[in-house]
Amino acid sequence: MTFHFRPYALSPIAENNGRFFDFSPYVASINDDGAVAFQATLANGHSGIFTSDGTSITDVAVTASNACPVGLFSSHPDINQSGKLAVYGTLKSGDEAVLLMHPDGCTVAMDARDAFSGVGPLGPTMNEHDEVALRGTSRDGRACICVLRDALFHTIAEAGDRYLGFEGLPVVNDDGHIAFRANLPDGRQGIFVHRGTQCEAIATTGNDFEEIALFPIMNDRGTIAFAAKRTSGESGIFTAVSGRLTCVVDSNSGFESFRGILINDAGPVVFYGTPAGGQLGIYSGTDPIRHKVLSLGDTVFGAPVAAFALNPVSINELGQLAIRVALDDGRQFIVRGDPLA
Secondary structure, eight states: OOOOOOOEEEEEEEESSSSEEEOTTOOOEEOTTOOEEEEEEETTSOEEEEEEOSSOEEEEEETTSTTOOEEEEOSOOEEOTTSOEEEEEEETTSOEEEEEEOTTSOEEEEEOTTTEEEEOSSOOEEOTTOOEEEEEEETTSOEEEEEEETTEEEEEEEBTTTBSEEEEEEEEOTTSOEEEEEEOTTSOEEEEEEETTEEEEEEEBTTTEEEEOSBOEEOTTOOEEEEEEETTSOEEEEEEETTEEEEEEEGGGSEEEEEEEEEETTEEEEEEEEETTSOOEEESSSOTTTTEEEETTOEETTEEEEEEEOOTTSBOTTOOEEEEEEETTSOEEEEEEEEOO
């Protein structure tokens, strides 16, 4: 699998210049229709979940509304093709919940009290069958990976003899398979995939890898991709297809480190990493100059980029991206990246 370079146009979806006060710390998500979903803190102190088609913004749920059961939203929302969203929130009753939101405004709160002592950290991922993968803490205090399926929480991995804990966020594809990163009791790190009733190790530190990054991603074809550092000292982006690992870009291409990669069913789309002597950026190909989409220090919308954020929910099948961007003049944006070719 290789990158097929495409330039990107960056368009602002929302800005913190009025009603919206803050988009951090969460990322934005995007579905195959190009609809972007994001969380925002409002100027009046309330928070909400919003979507945009690129021309107008729709309120999905705002905590100031009497109809909204949520007192505080506490994760990114993930949006699927039907327009449904999954997000974490603290209910006005004080209980944590996983919320399933419908485009018509109907919200179903799956109270986590019976299954967890807490949900998160980070946010959920959702497939086209409304199955939601998430991290949580079990009633006895152990970190776990769960899937919400048919209105029931199912634990697929739990801290104990096999796993010490988990990092990043689990990703569920349309087959219901779940990829996740775990820390192991012997000090190693690993990428695992849960299929059916079995968890299979895709890559672990030890022989080939020294360190594995936090955010693996999996597409609907079962391809898993992740960033890692080899024991030889080289960093790279790797894909796993039917048990075969392939390096798609490494530090020999002019990059000194890698944070993660976004793929869809067509293959690798963009990765985020740091070129030698440069700053962290997003790239749609292996050339750190010609293939740059956005990096820290770039001037966009009239000011240098101070920070950006995206993760596996921030890409769709068209290769469009949803990026949270902060500028050094205090402005923040939710940005959609549209490939031009």
